[in-house]
Amino acid sequence: MGNQVDRLSHLSYAEVPTVDPNGLDTDDGPRIGVSYIFSSDDDELEDGCAADGTEKDPNEEEKHYDPRDEVECAVYNREECVYEKSAKCANLEVYSPENLLNKCKAGDLVEFVASGQYPHWAVCVGDFQVVHLHRAExxxxxxxxxxxxxxxxxVNDLYKxxxxxxxxxxxxxxxxxxxxDRELSWRNSESFAAWCRFGRREFKMGxxxxxGKQPYRLKIYLSDKHAHLLxxxxxxxxxxxKRRNDHLGRTAVLQELGTHFRASPETVHRSIIS
Structure with a gap:
């Protein structure tokens, strides 16, 4: 491509054309396309910032978190599950930072969560300290x-x-x-923390x-019996x-999918990321 875009470019489901008015996919029919182009995580939207990019006081009262708005999902590399976040398969209980100090040890991965924000990941290194990718450093x-x-x-067990x-x-x-800045090899705090723990090149940019064919599938759980695949x-x-969905929250993700497919979000659909 001639002009490379170094910021996140994402097309919402509502903006993507499809031939079938219900958005249903068939094996030989057209599929939905959503693209990320030379993207990096929006630093101004992550790590203690409001959705509009304004600073938040780090000393303010505890931020709101609603476990019912967690987006449960799984990631497959071909047929192998490499990540899963669901109440059935992982402990999603959260704690205050003070209470977590006695539950984590050096080498553990920690996830910080709040409604309306990207989750922030860090690596515990001992002495109540963590190493994390924050604001491109x-x-x-x-x-x-x-x-x-x-x-x-x-969150040691989310990745398999x-x-x-x-x-x-x-x-x-x-x-x-x-x-x-340009010395970094990771798009966001999650990729950095996961690379530290697992040492796999897949977490690095490029x-x-x-x-060839897309080898990864993101399965978003809509209910106990239905899911949406990308x-x-x-x-x-x-x-x-996955992080964009976490930022939006379950309610907004289901609304987005429902609007795009002009049907109940409880219908199973498949889309393609190109």
Whole structure:
């Protein structure tokens, strides 16, 4: 492409054309397309900022979090499940930062959550400190400071890859402290933290060649019996869409899907990410 876009470019479901008026997909028919183009996570929308990009006071009261608005989903690489977040398969209970201090240990991954914000991930490195990608810089902070009033939880088991040893996870994280801007190899805090723990190149920008059929599927659980499927060429693109859904919340995601397909969100559909 001639003009490369270095910010996030996402087409909502409502903006994407489809031939079938109900948006239903068939094996030989047209499929929906949604694209991320040379994208990186919106730093101004993540980590203690309002949706409009304005600063928030890190000392303000605890931010609102509603577990009912969690978007439950799974990620498959071909037929293998590589990530799953659901009440059935993972402990989604959250704690205050002070209470989490006694529940996490060096090498653990921590996720900070609040309604209307991107989730923020960090690596515990011991002594109540974490290393995290914040505002295009890898920083070493106290866990309570990194939380910025958000609830938090240990998320070691969301990704299904084999973890490195705790010492290696901490070493990976500490060696990156101080990197910023063009030195970075990760689009967001989640990709950085997951790379530290699992050491897999898929979490880095450009870590996978984007050719051929999309090998990744994002399965968004709509109910106990129904789901919506999206397909991607790389894990980093899956993470971008998953994080966008987390930012919107379950209610908004179901409304977006329902509006696009002009049908109940309880219908199963398939889309393609190109």
């Amino acid at each position: 890898v920083k070493n902070s106290f866990l309570t400071d990194a939380s910025q009033g958000r609830r938090c939880r240990v 890859f084999k973890a490195l040893s705790p010492d290696m996870v901490v070493q990976n994280a500490m060696e990156q402290v101080g990197l910023k 870590g996978e060649i984007r050719i 397909e991607f060429q790389s894990l980093e693109d899956v993470i971008m869409e």
